[in-house]
Amino acid sequence: MTAVGTKPERLEGWNRPPAIVPDGEGELLEVAMGPHHPSTHGVFRMDVALDGERVIRLKPVFGYLHRNHEKIAEQASYLASMPYTDRLDYFCSLTNNWAYALAVEKLAAQEVPERAQYIRVILAELTRIQNHASSIGFLIQEMGASGTPLMYAFKEREKILDLFESLTGSRMMCNYMRFGGCRVDPSAAWLDATRKVVAGLPGFVDEFEALLSSNEILMARTQGVGILKPHLAVNAGVSGPMLRASGVNYDIRKVDRYGIYDRFKFRVPLGDHGDVYDRYMVRILEMRESIRILEQALPDIPAGSVMDPKAKIRGFRPKPGEAYGRIEAPKGELGFYLVSDGGPNPYRYRVRPPSLINLTVLEDMCLGHNVADVVLIFGSVDIVLGEVDR
């Protein structure tokens, strides 16, 4: 690690953070926030230079949870990496599965049956709801509301995790999707239980919003804090709710129309200011849109197989070539880049982690704010360290 205080050379330009000049009174204080700071959701360090309370420099330091996921995947067969993708963003293992399955299906030109497509959409949207609810819960916990909003979110998340457990056998490490379909067919009882949970979700979001959205302390702490301008957000590769909170209309579900997302009616919530409050609000509204998708997808699930009968499980060797598959994961654009040389293992396996790339602009958003706001801005990015460090 670089010693605290060594300042890397700065490249001037519109897409670089502006240099903030200290006011010249007193000394600069250099603080290492993390790696065991409670707000970092894991092991992550920010080397912050402070002028009084004001942040004048912030350098994120990564790698505490690095395990070289990509190297391990290059030494295993294609299917053997599927359970390992669960461990990337361990809040959303089902969307990780889908992104990897999508990339391999693109690489090997595989079909996915209709029923499996519906189940993938249902599971992905349930994942999105529980991720957004708990990320808002964590954000507000960091703001000082100890426990209460987080427990409201976890109460609902628990119901969704119970559904995952009864379908896949595991609450968080689901390992459910396969190349060309899904692992098990959900029973009619499971679909009924899902309908019941989904019927209760709008009430939960209403209650959550009544508790938070017009709360005076929340508004005072988050409005106008951590503003991210749209042109910088696009240039820095920011994706997901963070990009849309800056007012950029870019949702991969709408742009790529992967899976069967072109069949559902839903809107893309956008923010006006790109501050922390907008990121909070976009997540709330996305939960409502996810419920809309679920309400459309659940009634008309077709019967049939969940696995393509032509899909090859043993001796799976895609033809030489490469493919990049991406989906709109709850945290942003999750992509997998695969290069095949015709062997049983991928020659190159790359994860495009949304959490890591969204942190590119962390310094830009924090400069000039108080150190207490850094915790909030960082929380509003919504990262999971398992995915940042891989």
Place this chain on the structure above:
Amino acid sequence: MKSVEEIKAAIEAAVPGAGVEFVPNPGPAAEHSLRLAPESAVAVATFLRDDADLAFDFLSNVTGVDWPDKEIAEKVKVIRQVTKTVEGVEQQVEETVEETRKRVEPGCLEAVYHLYSVAKKHGPLVIRMETVNRTDQVELPSLTPVWRAAEFQEREIFDLYGIVFRGHPDLRRLLMWDGFKDHPMRKDYVDPDDYEYEPTAHDQVLKRAGEHRAAEAAKEQGLGT
């Protein structure tokens, strides 16, 4: 979106001497790519970003690929003069013999960029660059001044593959610690025997302690006499 060949033509019209090469993708995904010459890569990237039709303003994914040196064994037919005894008489006979010859095809490190357009909602366009070899000429131009999204991802490639990006504002290791020597994602990387080893200040501390003790002893001796 324009096809990759059309984009290649547009680049060649806008950036003279761009040296762009079309790289086909044989797989079913058929995402063909363009290989940029390192000298003109920044100019081409700026054109791709700023051109009104193409408008590739969103750099999604940057990654490295390692192509190690390949040893190719070829069978070559060689005609040789052989002395043979035919019907009791020694004769010089020409004979065709198969011989295996080995040659080494030099490898390289490759950086692959996936571009999308937020403004036009199209993509992906895959562009790639190659280093000259894997050992001493591993420099490529950084595209971070064009797309900020490459900042951490190029640092990661520098860390794990060892490509040195010229013009990167802050090129340090991203995931491994600074004292680490090798590049773990390379195909010929060998795991260390001792996984737990991390550099500590132990040696320096012992050295300093020794110096301190010697100085203290000298001081005490000085006081005694």
